[in-house]
Amino acid sequence: MMRPLRQLHRDERGVAIVELAIAAPILACLLMGAADIGNAFSRKLALEQGAQRAVEKVMQTTELANVQDTIAGEVAIQADVDESQVTVTFPRYCDRRLMPDVTRDDETGLAEGEPCAATETEGHYILVVVTDQYTPFFPALSMGTKLANGNYMVQAKAGMRTK
Template sequence: MMQRLRNFGRDTRGTMAIETAFLAPVLVTLSIGGFEASQMIARHGELQSAAAEASSIVQASPPETDEERAVVEDVIEASTGLADNKVTLEFAYRCGVEENYTNSRLICLGDDATDGDDIDEGGYSTEEISTFIRIRVKDTYTPQWVEFGIGEPVEYDVERTVQVS
């Protein structure tokens, strides 16, 4: 009996199978995680490139009308494979030396522009108005591990602001 116990302790024929049984799930999980992480980073890079492409288009030929902005949106949607509501271009304005943007040019003109009196009720009353196009690209990526109840989908929101005047 003692001899059998000593032989059992020296027998290494099944150790590789046991080590593989322990390590294979860990290695597979790490591999899938690495692949998913690289997919997320690659998608973010694609969206950044699309925003840069839109910036270049806007700088070369600023879209003045809704139709022209829609054409730029269509170009970006086609290059990224995004749905219609995931890419937006909209005007933004900066009044004088203010650091914040506003969506209305009238705010920069001051209260006189809206009701004709000289009382400034929230407007900046400046003659220097900078016009920008704000480009926004949104997307969602759902990694495989979300299907197993781990984590949540990744939300991307890439924004660029390009001065046009």
């Protein structure tokens, strides 16, 4: 009885199958994680491209709507999001210092406020921030901090200097 057990202990047939059985779940998890991360990044790029196209469009024309509505509407079309997920701001900087707005033209979005010092360069910008939620294909795998509904927050920004 002991002799067959010793022979079985020394037998190397089937070792590759056992090793594959141990490694296969690990490799599958890596592949699923890579697929989810790739799809989430693809969604982020779609949001970013939508925001960039909207900024480009508003620089060409605003037609009948104001700047904020034009950008939000264009991002909603391009990135397949709701307009409420788009935030448009018009920051004003003196060199690298963010300046508070005193008044703002509703039509153009340009702000006037405290003037910059003579040695500082003033810059007006359009900043578009788009937020969306990404639903993973494999929710059991964790890629970071999840929202309460199990989705992940995806955010993209695009901006342009206007003056």
